[in-house]
Amino acid sequence: MLSGSPKVLIMYASYGEGHYQASKALEASFHRSGITDVELLDLMAEAHPLLNEMTKFVYMQSFKTMPLLYGWVYNATKDLQPDTSLLSVLNSLGMRKLEQAISSIEPDLIIHTFPQLAMPKLLKKTGLKLPLINIVTDFDLHGRWVHPGVDRYYVATEELMQDLVRRGIPAERVLVSGIPLKPDFGRSPNMATEQLCRLDPSRRTILIMAGAFGVMQGIRDICETLLAKDNYQVIAVCGRNKELHRKLDQELGQHPHFHLFGYISEIAQLMQLSHCIVTKPGGITLSEALVSRLPIFVYRPVPGQELNNALYLESKGIAHIANDPSTLIRQIDGLLLNEERLAHVYGEIDLVRRPEAAKTIVSDIIEQWFTPASSLAGSTSISLL
Template sequence: MNSKSPKIMVLYASYGDGHYQASKAIEASFHQKGIHHVILLDLMAMAHPVINGLTKFVYMQSFRTLPAVYGWVYNITKDMQPDTPFSNILHSFGMRKLAQMITDHEPDLIIHTFPQLVMPKLMKKTGLSLPLVNIVTDFDLHGRWIHPEVDRYYVATEDLRNEAVSRGIPEHRVLASGIPIKPDFEQTHEPDPRFTSKLDSRKKTVLLMAGAYGVMQGIRDMIQPLVDSEEFQVIAACGKNTELQRILQEQYGDRPNFQVFGFVNEVARLMQTCDCIITKPGGITLSESLASRLPMFLYRPVPGQELNNALYLESKGIASVAYTPSALVHQVKELFAAEDNLLQRQERIELLRRPNSADVIVNDILEQWFSTEETPVSVTADAELAPMGAI
């Protein structure tokens, strides 16, 4: 065990916002425990800014124009092995920059919130030895996350833990921690007038979140029947898509049961204001919705990890998947038509919630690798943990 205050390096990527948000949640938990030397590194952006910009563009366009192609590539590579030539290429970008950052910051442990596993190759090349941790940020497990040199895996659910073990990861290296989200999702907030001032307490409030970049398709087709109904009111969060926000404001801004916002920082407060959510099935948003106990309606999930996320939550009875606006509106109305429907959905949500996931992960890391009198730690999770000496 190491008695000094640890230095932690978190490697993420800016494809969407989820990996960064998970990294910030882990950083906040370390800070809360008095550990302030935490470096967040967007490795591809720093090492290869041109390639990073190009791949981000292709990634975003694949969601809009070629989702089937993206899903095909994701699925045919899902079982990829870490020693294949393709894996070696994917996990080699940024090695020189990472070596430089490790020299500069001398971290004691590396955390990945994105499956760009440069470290195993770098350690083999240089003889460096550091503990490696993977935090899987979806409800689905792609082969890119799996590598024999990774010491610890934190996953969303027991089902995903069992899948990881079935794919060859030693059982004692995998903890069903949940996906880390900001700590304010575990707090009860006072109503925020910015969100509540126009709300009618007699109506159910539907939150429509278009993602960080506002790329969810068919938004206007979803909003129209909901705001035309006497039962519902809609709050739309458009992320960084200012054009979408402008269009929705022009089209529905004069409706008393509609509000529109751009990028919202106070997502926990916003979610606690609402009765259900329509959203893209990204791992972080789904985890935030679970923490907020919101029934989920997932519209036209993109093939790949988002579709797999959606199908998993649907199989657990806590999310509904729709491919047309009319089907989605029918699902929303059906949920609130009978109290038993809603109670059953909420009971299933409670079974899958993983409160305080970031703290569970950080506590486990500290217990496995670091011990200080100033930083008492405890592990709260369902999985039995083995000492690092057994790993």
Template sequence: MSIEKSRSGRGIGPKVLLLYASFGDGHLQAARALREAFEYRGAGRMILVDLLAEAHPWMNAVTKQLYAKSFTLLPELYGFVYDATRPMRHDSLFAQWLHSFGRAKLRSLLQTHRPDAVFHTFPLLAMPEVRKQLGLQVPTYTVVTDFDLHGRWVHPDIDRYYVPTEDMRAELIARRIPYSRISVSGIPLRRGFGSVTVSPALRTKYGIPSGSQAVLVMAGAQGQMSDVADLCEALLAVPEPLVAVVCGRNAKLASALRELFEAHPAANRLRVFGYVEQMHELMALSVCMVTKPGGLTLAEGLASGLPLFTPSPVPGQELRNARYLARCGAAVMTSGTEELAGEILKLLGDPLRLKNMQQALARLGRRYAADTIALDFLSSLNIMEEAHPTASSAPTNADDAAYGGRF
């Protein structure tokens, strides 16, 4: 199901259309975090739509397969295309082609739902052109869900940008987006990250005793990280660390790890999990995290105060995410299992280095990003409604003219 409606059932407050894409899990999770924050703050109805899946289901399925395989089969090609198109302008032929997908479906969605605002957590920006063609005054927002700014995210007709860092705001300004239209909010996360109370009951739930140094290894939403078994072997070869591996939806990987280490002398220091719904709890019990450098997972680690290790990041946005956080002192990039295990053990044995990384994490982490965006949106919407009354969610003649009369 590619369309998710609000669970609140409220009929008052603004109605918001949240557009995402299912390339990885992060864009959807960011949209859900926004829905949670908006509903908590009184939004009337939230509609989440995977626009490409709804508009072009066959193309979406094929593209997702190619995207997933690009990480293992042709990572250099993907990185080359990403880097080559990164500076692209919104009015280039390539950008116009990319943003043309989903326009017909978006027209239908606007006609059906008549939202007060449209949000993007993925750079499929059909809305600016549709809004221009139809003469609509529906405010449009973009929430950037990576720590690297690709040209796909940038369009002069976006009313407001929500970005993860001050550096990205500076990049947008360099691309002639006005300062007043950019908010450094962070990447929206579900409630709980960075605010967990660690209790004996919580430790018992995950099998992580007090005093242990738990290394959290994220194998990816689909269990995509390679050499997980080798990393576990290297970390279990020394006396101290407890290793917690999250295999996501890869049940085969979880089963293989349990079987492989069943008779290991240090098997009592290995925890293997499948899909973990309450990741903020497991992060709160850990001392550092090994992960693929997707934007949302990195933001979760930052909010949880976890030093980050990014082994062999693939070219493209993940490599650029990893490089950025490494420059900021919040992450360590490694190129092999031996180096990765060595860097983790060095960190665990160096309290000063651990403290320095935690300070860097604190400077970057924005655990309340979703609430920040919701509050900013609701306050700015009042101003926009005064200037553009046709954006109101109340069904009026003006509303009919703004929507139904132009389809």
């Protein structure tokens, strides 16, 4: 162990909540392992707040209004090398703020849950020696994650590991760990609200993440069609979309088999009480569904990492992709009403799910860097003075 308590800096970005959730899951796992000096840093928000808000706005709007353009840009830049001009510029953002943070926090190790890789350039500039770790939070690999200065990668699948090796990263630097989730995923459900106590045990429960990146097109029709059947009940989560919550409550709130939520932190419990999920295919949400052993129905995925995530899980027989309500309903019926197919999907999920990802990552980090036998132990103390 390093002298004193090791200090860990986790860098994330607030483009959606997934990167922050992964960071908090790691923080909790470090704390359970006895490493309590953990700092979280949203580098872009701290270094360039106006630029951060502008890029977040553009990012969200591109999902809603220009999905094909977003997907084209994502796929066109997917195989960029780290020394290209574009990535060099992107990886320079926040350098000064990062240097100040390193000087103030004096971390022993840096973790990225978002590919904002200013650290390799800062290390080269200052001569510091700090282990750098990337935790890829999707089932698809973009070139922004890949840099020769990163010491270790934690990824969701064997295919991602092979992709990193294909891009020149030594296999010994990559561990297939899964994507880190909060510790309440994988546990037995313990939420007993009056609303959920009214769930009918004779019906299949369909969880719809309705508020993901705005209003899901056709969501009311989807809910109404499912509720018209004798064998389904619906849990709809609107997140922070208050207008969608109001509309669904007004139109379907009195239905005895419709359970509506706004923003709720107990997503793990809702997943554990459901038989399938309808969602956008963000890496964190998909991992949560897999750990909860939920068959996945992806509705209108945006081209780019979302569609690529969905296509990967579709190739494994775990996810179904639909772009219109009628196709989605047909897919749900085809799976939930067929016990043999359902059992097959559960088997495929069990081959992919990794419920102990956060624990696996933290244990490996401790073994690699925070024990006496670690090759880099004792070389991570730093100073910018």
